[in-house]
Amino acid sequence: MLDTVQADARAFGLETADKSLLIVDDDRPFLQRLGRALEQRGFDVTTAESVSEGMTAVKRSAPAFAIVDMRLGDGNGLDVVQALRDARDDARAVVLTGYGNIATAVTAVKLGAMDYIAKPADADEVIAALTRNPDERPEPPENPMSADRVRWEHIQRIYELCDRNVSETARRLSMHRRTLQRILAKRAPR
Template sequence: MTADEPHEISGDASLLIVDDDKPFLTRLARAMEGRGFDVDTAESVEEAVVKARARPPAYAVVDMRLGDGNGLDVVAAIRDGRDDARTVILTGYGNIATAVTAVKLGAIDYLSKPADADDIFAALTRTTGERAAPPENPMSADRVRWEHIQRVYEMCERNVSETARRLNMHRRTLQRILAKRAPR
């Protein structure tokens, strides 16, 4: 079976999706229900840990950074309740250290945002040893840079001066970048 072929959900189809981006959470939940999962959602670490302890899911999709903490705490809680759970971490702030920690805690994959429902479904249902196909249309370097700037800008609560300081960039340069449309 290749990464492009449709996959099947085997056995228990319970899926916990944890993300503090409500529109994304709603869209992903709908998409996963359409693919046969029994979906439950949570918008915080606290809510997700309570749900994971009450009913450990067979599958989980967990955002790394949540408003009240780190998604790795959710991964650990899921693993404590069910060691065969298949968990995928989503993040816009990927780095090697957190990816390694996520895998050590039991995550089976680590996807960077924006990830679509097909990518997430493939990661959840991929068999052991099966490799993911390289992306058909990866983001351009300009798009990756723009996405990073946007994330830092949001983290700084849309404060241009603070964002420019953290990015080690001149404030006016940042203002020009923010005024432009996103590159493809």
């Protein structure tokens, strides 16, 4: 079993002795699933469910790698990325988010994140981002979202940010309330 874990780690370019990894996410099932998957691939995983827990983990022992959710219940995950970069120059971090936009992606990279990945992300995608050469460009997605799907995702994010209040969501999107209700009643486009 140990040989297969080491072989998987080598396949992803993890030849370094320090495979310490911090995962910060407030979605407990996702956190546990990702943590188990990365442990099976040779990482020494520590988990945290908030910015404060993540900051404490970084202060206790700054890991070589980190996977941090952008939006957490008690603040912004970029604070954890910044603390990690301050504590350890060679640390590699990836920011995960369900609320992607260009401004936050640029900020994440400026703070030292290796990549910015939209949820849901699988373990192989995260490892590839963590171990990628900083000068190497990621491949474009094989199946990018359609324009209709991107629009639908945006509406769903705003709807969730408004605590599922249709009137407030319609106001923020400059959309008629009935139009929004029809969109919300439909299935997600492909």
